[in-house]
Amino acid sequence: MEMKLQPTIKQSQQIVMTPKLQQAIKILQMPRMELSQYLTQQLTENPVLEETYDEVEESSEAETDDDLDESEIDLETGLSETDSATVEDLPELDIADDNFGDMDWKDYFETNGTGSSEWEEPEEDDRRNNDAVVTETLQDYLLWQLRMSIDSDLDYEIGETIIGEISDDGYLATDADDIAKSFGFDIADVDRLLGLIQNFDPTGCGSRNLEECLLIQLKAGGLENSLAYKLIEEGHLRDLGSNKYPQVAKSLGVGIDEVQEAIEEISNLESEPGRQFSPLRNEYIVPDVIIEKIDDRDDKYVIKVPDYGPGLRISSFYRDILTSNKQVNDDTRKFVQSKIDSALWVLESVESRRKTIQKVTKAIFDIQKEYLDNGDEALKPLTLREIAEMVDTHESTVSRAIRNRYVQTPQGMEKLKHFFGSGLSTKSGEMASSTSVKEIIKSIVENEDSKKPLSDKDIGTALSQKGIKIARRTIAKYREELNIPPSNKRKQW
Numbered sequence: 001m002e003m004k005l006q007p008t009i010k011q012s013q014q015i016v017m018t019p020k021l022q023q024a025i026k027i028l029q030m031p032r033m034e035l036s037q038y039l040t041q042q043l044t045e046n047p048v049l050e051e052t053y054d055e056v057e058e059s060s061e062a063e064t065d066d067d068l069d070e071s072e073i074d075l076e077t078g079l080s081e082t083d084s085a086t087v088e089d090l091p092e093l094d095i096a097d098d099n100f101g102d103m104d105w106k107d108y109f110e111t112n113g114t115g116s117s118e119w120e121e122p123e124e125d126d127r128r129n130n131d132a133v134v135t136e137t138l139q140d141y142l143l144w145q146l147r148m149s150i151d152s153d154l155d156y157e158i159g160e161t162i163i164g165e166i167s168d169d170g171y172l173a174t175d176a177d178d179i180a181k182s183f184g185f186d187i188a189d190v191d192r193l194l195g196l197i198q199n200f201d202p203t204g205c206g207s208r209n210l211e212e213c214l215l216i217q218l219k220a221g222g223l224e225n226s227l228a229y230k231l232i233e234e235g236h237l238r239d240l241g242s243n244k245y246p247q248v249a250k251s252l253g254v255g256i257d258e259v260q261e262a263i264e265e266i267s268n269l270e271s272e273p274g275r276q277f278s279p280l281r282n283e284y285i286v287p288d289v290i291i292e293k294i295d296d297r298d299d300k301y302v303i304k305v306p307d308y309g310p311g312l313r314i315s316s317f318y319r320d321i322l323t324s325n326k327q328v329n330d331d332t333r334k335f336v337q338s339k340i341d342s343a344l345w346v347l348e349s350v351e352s353r354r355k356t357i358q359k360v361t362k363a364i365f366d367i368q369k370e371y372l373d374n375g376d377e378a379l380k381p382l383t384l385r386e387i388a389e390m391v392d393t394h395e396s397t398v399s400r401a402i403r404n405r406y407v408q409t410p411q412g413m414e415k416l417k418h419f420f421g422s423g424l425s426t427k428s429g430e431m432a433s434s435t436s437v438k439e440i441i442k443s444i445v446e447n448e449d450s451k452k453p454l455s456d457k458d459i460g461t462a463l464s465q466k467g468i469k470i471a472r473r474t475i476a477k478y479r480e481e482l483n484i485p486p487s488n489k490r491k492q493w
Contacts, residue, residue, distance in 0.1 A: 052311035138277035170274030202273040287408035376439035
């Protein structure tokens with residue numbers, strides 16, 4: 001049978017990780033203080049941006065009710081829908097998709113832009129202490145994602161071992177073969193878990209060298225067929241560092257301008273994926289999201305996502321340069337247009353960040369609404385995948401949206417990560433959150449007879465009476481995570 005090669009056309013869809021999209025992702029995961037600094041920097045560097053001020057007092061006293069857009073106001077709460085969302089009867093939020101093409105750049109002149117929403121300073125108590133600092137390490141963050149991604153104890157043990165071998169800059173310090181031999185793991189399992197970890201956020205952690213790190217990031221962005229990917233894969237990265245552009249272009253059969261575009265694409269990647277965690281950054285805790293009860297009778301809550309940093313908008317002076325009939329040379333017009341495009345993308349990325357955080361928080365508390373009234377014991381099992389499906393996005397986006405973010409609730413201040421956890425089956429067939437089970441164990445120990453403290457077996461019996469089936473080794477694990485010593489060390493004579 002004669003075999004012939006024939007060209008075929010195949011249609012496929014893929015996400016292209018453009019520099020602008022990479023910028024939007026960076027803005028999404030920026031902590032509050034870093035975002036404020038970033039916006040201040042943009043205000044300094046981009047002349048078309050200007051800071052907004054409170055113009056309420058300057059508005060005309062002749063303004064009538066007809067001038068207000070009632071669709072933007074929640075008549076029951078008096079809060080703008082763009083700043084809050086009600087958690088009640090699990091309704092869908094009326095939030096536009098993060099499609100920047102739907103927005104008109106004229107909306108960002110004078111009347112709109114980024115800005116700060118008003119909110120009351122939280123009362124200080126032991127769980128709302130703004131003097132506390134964030135000290136999450138890269139390993140902490142990777143381990144949390146690992147727990148949210150697998151069900152097997154063996155997989156967790158292998159993944160935990162791999163993460164323990166990842167250095168602060170994000171690279172794997174020990175060869176995968178050595179990890180398998182040293183700990184008695186199957187090399188195929190080590191490679192499988194390493195591949196999973198490398199696609200966690202930050203993408204590329206666990207890479208064995210720079211080339212692998214960059215290729216993983218490009219592949220995650222759907223760019224495995226790009227010139228940038230081919231350039232790295234075929235070993236030209238060192239040549240580029242020596243400015244051998246003509247040789248590289250000739251080797252790949254492309255023009256020098258195409259090589260330069262590929263280099264620009266590579267320059268937007270992260271060469272040290274663990275950089276944002278090292279050195280360890282301390283950050284005062286201020287809530288990124290606030291949930292308040294607005295009606296005690298109907299258990300209605302409202303979600304607020306305050307904006308921080310300077311409020312920005314595009315100056316009307318530069319708008320006039322583009323829209324007026326004044327004689328302006330082409331170079332000036334092009335310069336202004338490029339600066340407006342850049343400013344617009346920043347403003348839209350900040351708005352997209354706010355909407356994403358709001359949608360993710362809303363989805364979390366659609367599941368965890370009982371926590372708002374009853375605390376940790378009411379928490380349910382929850383995974384990144386569930387929330388990703390609810391808000392129609394990727395798990396890594398959810399992970400970025402909640403990373404190092406705090407929510408102020410009627411129960412106190414907690415990390416958004418606090419509301420995710422694995423589950424344990426109950427006699428009723430439902431699932432109980434591991435966090436709620438820990439809270440029950442803590443309560444059982446606090447109420448035990450100090451002269452006859454309960455053993456792990458006794459705690460298991462007490463949990464069984466509450467309908468929770470749990471192994472003794474799991475009880476011991478949870479007890480250790482709660483810093484509760486064993487019964488022989490709790491006994492008081």
